[in-house]
């Protein structure tokens with residue numbers, strides 16, 4: 209029990225996740241009278257907004273991975289344990305992890321989100337995603353391996369499938385990765401693959417809804433479409449990919465795009481930890497929290513960032529999954545945890561939390 213964490217008279221705040229939210233919270237508690245423990249399966253912070261650059265070879269992986277122990281060197285009240293968190297037992301104030309149980313006084317779930325494949329097995333098995341550094345490296349090497357295959361392939365249909373890339377999901381991730389791939393086609397690939405006729409390489413951006421960047425303004429939607437057109441990305445709107453196998457991305461029972469390379473950016477779910485009451489888990493697996501990030505009705509358990517579903521008067525559909533939201537929630541919670549320890553009422557943000 210307790211994974212050799214030092215015994216302390218101060219309350220222990222256990223944070224699951226060293227992403228944008230967890231990191232900012234632990235830093236904001238540096239001078240607080242608490243013991244801070246971050247548990248993360250990775251011993252580095254992943255700067256996700258730059259994953260595209262790693263995926264397309266513009267940046268090396270270590271430029272977007274910051275070791276947690278280095279970030280917190282010198283913070284006396286900070287401890288880190290590398291572990292996969294498996295469950296939480298709120299009644300016993302215990303976290304169950306791959307390296308043993310960890311007792312908490314306050315638990316903060318900052319676990320982020322996971323790719324949602326909507327239960328489509330062929331896509332989950334065969335498509336690539338872009339949520340982690342290993343994902344980004346796999347994407348890059350998988351595409352390059354298929355180009356090597358394309359050089360050897362004599363069957364025109366199979367060769368086309370090896371060269372084509374289909375990005376599914378016209379949200380910010382889909383638009384950015386399509387743009388980065390188009391830049392790579394223009395600037396990098398001609399030098400690396402002089403034997404390939406890159407005019408044959410097609411990048412498709414497929415979106416089920418009627419516009420790119422669905423929830424954003426009309427102007428942003430039009431800008432994104434124009435940007436894709438300029439880069440030569442083939443945008444298919446009102447088109448839902450239903451199946452992906454044997455080098456074909458099907459958008460109906462019989463119609464398909466030839467491709468061996470699919471990037472799935474069509475949705476995410478919250479990364480929930482088992483053990484919390486069913487009623488606090490929303491349809492897209494986020495945790496319902498109140499305005500100071502306490503998981504609704506669960507004492508001493510909080511959630512921030514992508515995994516937290518916070519509805520505010522300004523954002524009735526819930527706050528967006530963005531880094532600044534996770535960071536602002538972390539700062540407010542750091543303050544409120546200290547208030548709770550001093551038996552004071554939590555306060556809610558005077559400035560609305562926004563993306």
Ligand SMILES: Cc1cc2nc3c(=O)[nH]c(=O)nc-3n(C[C@H](O)[C@H](O)[C@H](O)COP(=O)(O)OP(=O)(O)OC[C@H]3O[C@@H](n4cnc5c(N)ncnc54)[C@H](O)[C@@H]3O)c2cc1C
Pocket residue numbers: 224225226227228229230247248249250253254256257258259260291292293294318319320321338339381479481512513514515529530531532534
């Ligand atoms: C490709 C991409 C580009 C993006 N671009 C932008 C952008 O330009 N601007 C912007 O604002 N936002 C962007 N985002 C979104 C932004 O990265 C997220 O909103 C932000 O990371 C959320 O922070 P978080 O702390 O909630 O979770 P995360 O930063 O995702 O951190 C979650 C952490 O929890 C750990 N973890 C999860 N489950 C477990 C478990 N069971 N056991 C142990 N550890 C666990 C993970 O290893 C991870 O370190 C982008 C996201 C992606 C994927």
